[in-house]
Amino acid sequence: KFDRVRSHLDFNSSRAMPPNKADGRVLLPGSIEPVHYDVKLTPDLTHFTFDGYQKIVLDIREATDEIALHSKEIAIKNETVALQPKDAEEVKPEVVSYNLKDSTVTFKFAEMLPVGEAVLEMEFVGILNDQMAGFYRSGYKDINGNSKI
Secondary structure, eight states: OOEEEOOOOEEEOSSSSOOEEETTEEEOOSSEEEEEEEEEEEEETTTTEEEEEEEEEEEEOSOEEEEEEEOSSEEEOGGGOEEEETTSOOBOOSEEEEETTTTEEEEEEEEEEOSEEEEEEEEEEEEOBSSSSSSBOOOEEOTTSOEEO
16 A cells, blocks of 8 residues: 655655754755665656656764655655665664655654665655646647647
8 A cells, every 4th residue: 555645855864853944845954865866767648647766875964763755746655665774784664654734754763773874765656747846747739739748
């Protein structure tokens, strides 16, 4: 079962402080910084959805037991979420919680995550919206006036 959330790929830890709002945006603390993204998106232009996979190299700057990310129009496949610290065993979150008002998702782990490099992986599905935000669809008319995507 997928949990429907709204998402874009922006990661940080939420342990140091609660999310702040600035200019109508929810800002996450910087105790975890994404270093490199490896993202694969496979669009379905018939149903206006997409499948996604991401592998993110993280720099964990402070020990924490939570990782939060902004989330908009993405359903994360919770069973695929895994964190591989550089010098430790792979861990999976014990709890995945969503804040639909702030469009965030938090992964809570059983133990503190060690400071240093780690890789976070997950799969997700999303909506190809027409709001020109995130991974979106757009249309046009060809030379004969036919609508195209």
